[in-house]
Amino acid sequence: MNQTTRTMRRASLTAGLALALMSVLAAVGVFGATAPLVTPGDPTKTAQDILGAEGLFRWGIACLIVVVILDVVVAAALLTLFTPVDRGLAMMAAWFRVAYAAVYLVAILQLVLALDLLGEPEQAMRAIDAYNRIWLVGLVLFGVHLLLIGYLAHRSGFMAKVFGILLVVAGLGYIADGFVAVLVAGTSVSIGQFTFVGEVALILWLLIVGRRTVFGTDEPVPPDTLDPFGLLDPARPVGPEDAADRHPVGIQESS
Secondary structure (H helix, E strand, O other): OOHHHHHHHHHHHHHHHHHHHHHHHHHHHHHHHHHHHOOOOOHHHHHHHHHHOHHHHHHHHHHHHHHHHHHHHHHHHHHHHHOOOOHHHHHHHHHHHHHHHHHHHHHHHHHHHHHHOOOOHHHHHHHHHHHHHHHHHHHHHHHHHHHHHHHHHHHHOOOOHHHHHHHHHHHHHHHHHHHHHHHOOOOOOOOHHHHOHHHHHHHHHHHHHHHHEEEOOOOOOOHHHHOOOOOOOOOOOOOHHHOOOOOOOEEEOOO
16 A cells, blocks of 8 residues: 555545544533523523533533534544645635634633623623524534535545535535625524535545545656655655645545
8 A cells, every 4th residue: 555545545434434423522511401491581590400400511511522523633634635636725714714713712712701791681692693603604614614624525526526516516505604694683584404415425435535535646746746745755856656636536446
């Protein structure tokens, strides 16, 4: 196995594991810890419920902070994976995901602020509502990230084109949710909950197929183009046999 394939497989596995862990932590943080303690339209009950299970609420926030960290890990891993396809677009996709992670961290801080305002239920509820609004608007950045990753996947040569299509659809769903949150007051419509299939498909590909793919090579490219984060062994020169083509063809191993 050449160094290129090892690097790309490692990036695929890293991204897949991080995305899978993010899914679990986000579900625990939102649906298992924070959301059950919030009663929309009832600040007093919300404050009482959070005070009665403050430890659970704090653990939920902690899970969401870890999700933000993993978002950055995923951005770096996907950048390494898709750089041979188009370095500029791969870098842009990574920055959009990092930007979304930063916005989501600001949203999470509103939940931390709400903890300090439980003595004033109305203020605490405003902070919780701000978390939801900031997160929804941030989904526009995340949607653009998925659009770019979908395009890269579609033209990569090592992923079936259907994965790219599904990711583009998922991205459009999140972008629509973000703009609806801005343009339509008090809406509860969520398109992303129906279009997220592309994200699940990506996780499965990264964990099952990506780690078994042999990434073909035709012509050499500079090592820093293939490996922008320096994951290759710097003591080992990268020659034609280890360099990735701009449009690599992935071959899945039988074992």
